Amino acid sequence: xxxxxxxxxxxxxxxxxxxxxxxxxxxxxxxxxxxxxxxxxxxxxxxxxxxxxxxxxxxxxxxxxxxxxxxxxxxxxxxxxxxxxxxxxxxxxxxxxxxxxxxxxxxxxxxxxxxxxxxxxxxxxxxxxxxxxxxxxxxxxxxxxxxxxxxxxxxxxxxxxxxxxxxxxxxxxxxxxxxxxxxxxxxxxxxxxxxxxxxxxxxxxxxxxxxxxxxxxxxxxxxxxxxxxxxxxxxxxxxxxxxxxxxxxxxxxxxxxxxxxxxxxxxxxxxxxxxxxxxxxxxxxxxxxxxxxxxxxxxxxxxxxxxxxxxxxxxxxxxxxxxxxxxxxxxxxxxxxxxxxxxxxxxxxxxxxxxxxxxxxxxxxxxxxxxxxxxxxxxxxxxxxxxxxxxxxxxxxxxxxxxxxxxxxxxxxxxxxxxxxxxxxxxxxxxxxxxxxxxxxxx
Amino acid sequence: xxxxxxxxxxxxxxxxxxxxxxxxxxxxxxxxxxxxxxxxxxxxxxxxxxxxxxxxxxxxxxxxxxxxxxxxxxxxxxxxxxxxxxxxxxxxxxxxxxxxxxxxxxxxxxxxxxxxxxxxxxxxxxxxxxxxxxxxxxxxxxxxxxxxxxxxxxxxxxxxxxxxxxxxxxxxxxxxxxxxxxxxxxxxxxxxxxxxxxxxxxxxxxxxxxxxxxxxxxxxxxxxxxxxxxxxxxxxxxxxxxxxxxxxxxx
Numbered sequence: 087x088x089x090x091x092x093x094x095x096x097x098x099x100x101x102x103x104x105x106x107x108x109x110x111x112x113x114x115x116x117x118x119x120x121x122x123x124x125x126x127x128x129x130x131x132x133x134x135x136x137x138x139x140x141x142x143x144x145x146x147x148x149x150x151x152x153x154x155x156x157x158x159x160x161x162x163x164x165x166x167x168x169x170x171x172x173x174x175x176x177x178x179x180x181x182x183x184x185x186x187x188x189x190x191x192x193x194x195x196x197x198x199x200x201x202x203x204x205x206x207x208x209x210x211x212x213x214x215x216x217x218x219x220x221x222x223x224x225x226x227x228x229x230x231x232x233x234x235x236x237x238x239x240x241x242x243x244x245x246x247x248x249x250x251x252x253x254x255x256x257x258x259x260x261x262x263x264x265x266x267x268x269x270x271x272x273x274x275x276x277x278x279x280x281x282x283x284x285x286x287x288x289x290x291x292x293x294x295x296x297x298x299x300x301x302x303x304x305x306x307x308x309x310x311x312x313x314x315x316x317x318x319x320x321x322x323x324x325x326x327x328x329x330x331x332x333x334x335x336x337x338x339x340x341x342x343x344x345x346x347x348x349x350x351x352x353x354x355x356x357x358x359x360x361x362x363x364x365x366x367x368x369x370x371x372x373x374x375x376x377x378x379x380x381x382x383x384x385x386x387x388x389x390x391x392x393x394x395x396x397x398x399x400x401x402x403x404x405x406x407x408x409x410x411x412x413x414x415x416x417x418x419x420x421x422x423x424x425x426x427x428x429x430x431x432x433x434x435x436x437x438x439x440x441x442x443x444x445x446x447x448x449x450x451x452x453x454x455x456x457x458x459x460x461x462x463x464x465x466x467x468x469x470x471x472x473x474x475x476x477x478x479x480x481x482x483x484x485x486x487x488x489x490x491x492x493x494x495x496x497x498x499x500x501x502x503x504x505x506x507x508x509x510x511x512x513x514x515x516x517x518x519x520x521x522x523x524x525x526x527x528x529x
Numbered sequence: 530x531x532x533x534x535x536x537x538x539x540x541x542x543x544x545x546x547x548x549x550x551x552x553x554x555x556x557x558x559x560x561x562x563x564x565x566x567x568x569x570x571x572x573x574x575x576x577x578x579x580x581x582x583x584x585x586x587x588x589x590x591x592x593x594x595x596x597x598x599x600x601x602x603x604x605x606x607x608x609x610x611x612x613x614x615x616x617x618x619x620x621x622x623x624x625x626x627x628x629x630x631x632x633x634x635x636x637x638x639x640x641x642x643x644x645x646x647x648x649x650x651x652x653x654x655x656x657x658x659x660x661x662x663x664x665x666x667x668x669x670x671x672x673x674x675x676x677x678x679x680x681x682x683x684x685x686x687x688x689x690x691x692x693x694x695x696x697x698x699x700x701x702x703x704x705x706x707x708x709x710x711x712x713x714x715x716x717x718x719x720x721x722x723x724x725x726x727x728x729x730x731x732x733x734x735x736x737x738x739x740x741x742x743x744x745x746x747x748x749x750x751x752x753x754x755x756x757x758x759x760x761x762x763x764x765x766x767x768x769x770x771x772x773x774x775x776x777x778x779x780x
Contacts, residue, residue: 229619235633253616293643295653305603319750331641352601365724372601386724433718446718477718
């Protein structure tokens with residue numbers, strides 16, 4: 087309990103401190119907050135219903151369902167089964183002090199509830215959602231939110247409310263409004279799609295008719311970089327502006343142009359190209375268009391991934407005969423091998439917190455699973471187990487989850503998993519081939 | 530307890546200051562480093578041809594040609610733009626006051642609609658037609674493919690026999706251009722399989738050149754595991770997909 091209060095105080099201090107300085111940089115990756123520690127105790131939260139005042143029949147239930155799933159996935163809160171501890175009230179108001187007290191006495195730290203319905207009472211108007219928060223530490227209703235919008239933003243209302251809760255208790259923005267870009271089969275082609283982090287609202291963003299592969303977000307979430315087969319015979323690295331659909335070609339060298347990754351400050355594009363014979367890693371300054379080669383050897387080098395500070399990159403190289411993960415400085419110097427276990431380690435992804443690098447590891451049973459390793463190589467953990475070919479790990483911006491593709495259910499689909507291997511959740515259900523997910527930065 | 534909390538709070542605020550400070554100095558160090566390495570990288574690799582670099586950013590065939598790249602620098606964006614849709618915290622509701630209204634726009638306004646234009650529809654049709662033409666021409670020529678072992682790009686004895694036959698046809702048809710597609714089975718990562726597919730395609734090309742075919746008549750492309758010949762999950766299917774596919778180019 088003390089820890090929670092201290093955590094809350096820290097969160098408030100961070101917010102106040104940042105507020106005083108006039109900046110609140112949600113991308114400050116060097117700050118480790120309480121909730122990232124392994125001994126972090128989740129905050130017990132109880133969710134009452136969202137009364138439906140004349141809206142579509144599904145409205146209140148939908149909001150509650152989305153909110154519960156978000157809170158569960160946040161890993162900051164643990165959902166308390168309120169009826170299970172004898173708290174029965176389904177519809178509460180800010181005045182229900184006795185109910186709050188009863189829940190608090192049974193170990194619930196935070197309670198949320200709300201109401202929803204047409205904004206002006208008339209059935210054809212916009213929808214509104216009110217959400218309220220009670221905190222047992224201060225024994226008061228600490229505040230509320232009111233969201234309004236069309237039917238199409240109902241899930242977003244719940245996501246946003248969840249993110250506000252995570253923000254209040256950790257000082258981090260939460261991941262409920264993040265998105266995932268991925269590749270899906272469309273006709274005979276592979277095109278890019280963007281969906282919410284929970285798999286809802288998929289939207290197609292390219293229609294090129296052949297192969298668009300390996301999409302990655304720009305750090306400001308406005309752009310996607312990816313490999314596009316311009317014809318069936320040549321590839322470019324293109325960048326697409328999501329809001330406008332506008333598109334530019336960044337790299338169009340001879341040979342393979344693959345695995346693009348923008349630096350954390352957005353100024354550099356790292357990628358692999360085989361214009362000099364075998365695949366090597368290059369770095370392009372997006373402001374000057376100057377580009378130079380970082381790796382020099384006979385093996386294939388590919389899949390660069392930036393450390394959150396932008397000072398280093400991890401990448402795949404088969405310079406020793408089989409693919410392994412290496413690290414180098416962002417100028418190409420100081421190359422050292424990171425993985426030693428097994429004869430196939432590839433597709434590294436550096437966590438936004440900097441403390442892990444996820445990658446695809448081939449196990450002794452020759453299964454392709456996800457592993458994580460610390461950047462000093464000292465700690466290594468296999469994250470996923472069982473059948474299926476796992477590929478393309480990508481971190482959630484809070485560093486607590488990975489999204490990846492797997493063939494565990496037959497066809498390739500997109501999944502997410504906690505970094506400790508728990509809570510494997512499938513997030514795509516339609517389509518015949520979903521692959522290559524990349525998780526957006528937080529808002 | 531109070532002292533402890535206060536101390537921690539202070540530490541965090543000081544920490545924030547340090548992080549911000551660190552962020553600034555980091556930037557200057559980094560740009561210095563990049564300037565240096567730029568020279569060295571060029572010297573080391575013999576420098577990618579300047580013309581190749583000059584051609585970057587050409588946008589032939591794209592709908593929105595633009596000589597300059599979009600500004601991707603995170604620091605150049607106004608904070609409120611980055612934080613648009615940022616969180617605002619909870620409003621006080623004491624005394625039964627209602628929270629202030631926050632309007633959530635459009636749901637999907639962040640994404641432009643993809644409407645396959647006439648030109649993309651045409652492109653898709655071109656691809657289909659071109660592919661059919663290549664298949665027909667390759668079948669008529671009797672070109673044979675090369676198959677590879679797991680993780681391997683070494684050409685087997687059987688593969689060499691196929692290529693000897695292919696080389697004869699290519700040499701006997703002086704006008705023909707040939708493309709070698711590198712393919713992989715579904716095991717392994719998407720990215721590494723693209724590199725593996727290219728190694729296979731280049732191994733085939735190099736052997737054909739050894740047999741006397743002019744390198745300028747041979748193009749290579751890798752499809753990794755993205756264009757499989759067979760979609761089942763067994764060794765005979767995997768074997769079909771670990772392939773150097775030799776085709777007559779339609780142009």
